[in-house]
Amino acid sequence: MRRWPGHGEPPLDLDVSGSVAHLVSRRYAWGVALMVVALAVTDYIDRQIVVSTFPYLKKEWGLSDTALGALVTTVSVTIAVFALPAARLADRWGRVKTIAAMGSAWSLAALACAVSGNYAQLFAARSLLGVGEAGYGPAGAALLSGYFPQRLRATVLSVFQAAGPLGAVLGVLFGGVMAGQFGWRVTLGAFGVPGLLLALVFLKVRDYRTPAASGGTADSGAGEGLTGDRAPSGQQDLAATVRELFRSRTAVWCYLGGALNLVVLSTLYTWLPSYLGRAYGLSSAQAGVKAALFILAGFVGAIVFGHLADRCAVRRPRRRLMVPAVLAAGAWGLLFTAFGVLGPGAGQYALIVIAGLPVAAALGIAPAAVIDVVHPSVRATAVGMAALVQNLFGLAVGPVLTGLLSDAFGLGPALAVMPxxxxxxxxxxxxxSRSYEKDLAAVSGGVPEAALPGTHERELSA
Incomplete structure (x- = not known):
């Protein structure tokens, strides 16, 4: 086991595959991954816990349902608006510092929610929550991609992305209990303190250098451009970054595929409790518990199928993207059968829960593939671009479009069409998948990962 250099020493250098895994022990790499996931869980708890306080906010301030819904919508909107600038900051300023700053920002915003004196203040605090969360996902994904070899990237990032459904479930469950016991203010601010502490602990984690895309030697690790030793400024730097983000056909298809998949996932996260309440005659608490099983299935599916994608890619890399392709088609079959063929009952509910496994499979695989085919200097920015596309054309589309279809044809038919x-x-x-291997070779210089120095020393799989 190699010694991890102390905090304050020069940043680590990536090897040809874009990984520093050969410089760290397995225990340290997975320890950092656990920290990233733990902080991400507090992110999604803070994002979702407000739903459980709706009845109390409505009673105290006399809010409409539209006003309550806006407290959720504003988070997705601010994430979409700030995802790309925050991700670019991570690539230029450093991933560790960005994680600490963004985690502190949304945790302080959660505490601000707890002391809001009126709706306008609460809406502003919720908006700031989204600003902080906008930069965390790209920075966290980029950091993990450097700690683990490429062959494990989908597995690790799937674990990271699975923090989303896990945090959503915990937010709903904890929120429902805490709001009744302690009131909505304590509920909204409860996870701000642990989130802030975790964010500050990240300052002890060591970052890696951001390399130049061609030629030159990277220096401090945060300012290099895409065309040489010295980062160009202004429009040249922006143009070079945009070219790199869209140079790869694989990345573009993954941006799109991830967004389309999230249309369905966000639809079910939003409307499944309502459907279960209306079709099965359940109380809101009972419907929430049953919907939570679907979300938990997504948590399991994201991890299991992310690892499966890595295993399938060992002999043929393009299979990494064939896994979510096949599973997405399977999810359609399960959901269409559940909502379009079967009526309410045990069989329908069983298919819905089972569909939770494949419908969340792409959560980690899509960003992992994007990171694989872009230069390491824009990894966080690429994940930020994915977050922008997914929030605007995925998370923001599903709930609204389903509502429109439901008003016209009913919620059941709407849920049968959306898959x-x-x-x-x-x-x-x-x-x-058709361009993945070519794009992967272009980034790695055509060097197979097995031939890279230190490969035998960096087997980090559990």
Missing amino acids: LFCLAAAAAFRLG
Whole structure:
């Protein structure tokens, strides 16, 4: 086991595969991954816990349902608006410092929610929550991608992305209990303190250098451009970054496929409790518990199928994207059968829960593939671009479009139609798989990972 250099020493250098895994022990790498996931869980708890306080906010301030819904919508909107600038900051300023700053920002915003004196203040605090969360996902994904070899990237990032459904479940469950016991203010601020402490602990984690895309020697690790030793400024730097983000066909198809998949996932996260309440005659608490099982299935599916994608890619890399393509098509079949063929009952509910496994499979695989095919100097920015596309064209579309269809035809038929987006996602991932190996070779210089120095020393799989 190698000694991890102390905090304050020069940043680590990436090898040809874009990994520093050969410089760290397995225990340290997975320890950092656990920290990233733990902080991400507090992120999603803070994002979702407000839903449980709706009845109390409505009673105290006389809010409409539209005003309450806006407290959720504003988080997705601010994430979409700030994802790319915050991700670019992570690539230029450093991933560790960005994680600490963003985690502190959303944790302080959560505490601000707890002391809000009126709706406008609460809305502003919720908006700031989204600003902090906008930069964390890209920075965390970029950091983990450097700690682990490429062959494990989908597994690790799937564990990271699975923090989303896990945090959503915990937010709903904890919020429901705490709001009744302690009131909405304590509930909204409860996870701000642990989030802030975790964010500050990240300042002890060591970052790696951001390399130049071609030629030159990286220096401090945060300012290099894409064309040489010295980062160009202004429009040249922006143009070079944009070219790199869209140079790879694989990355573009993954941006699109991830967004299309999230249309369905966000639809079910939002409307499944309502459907279970209306169709099965359940109370809101009972419907929430049953919907939580679907979300938990997604948590398991994201991790299991992310690892499966890595295993399938050992002999043929393009299979990494064929896994979410096949699973997305399977999710459509399960959901269409559940909502379009079967009626309310045990069989329908069983298919819905089972569908939670494949419908969340792409959560980690899509960003992992994007990171694989872009230069290490823009990894966080690429994940930020994915977050922008996914929030604007995925998370923001599903709930609203389903509501429109429900008003016209009923909620059941709407939920039977919306899984068609899974088929579109499957097609996008299939097209991305066709260019994946070529784009991967272009980034790695055509050097197989097995031939890289230190490969035998950096086997980090559990």
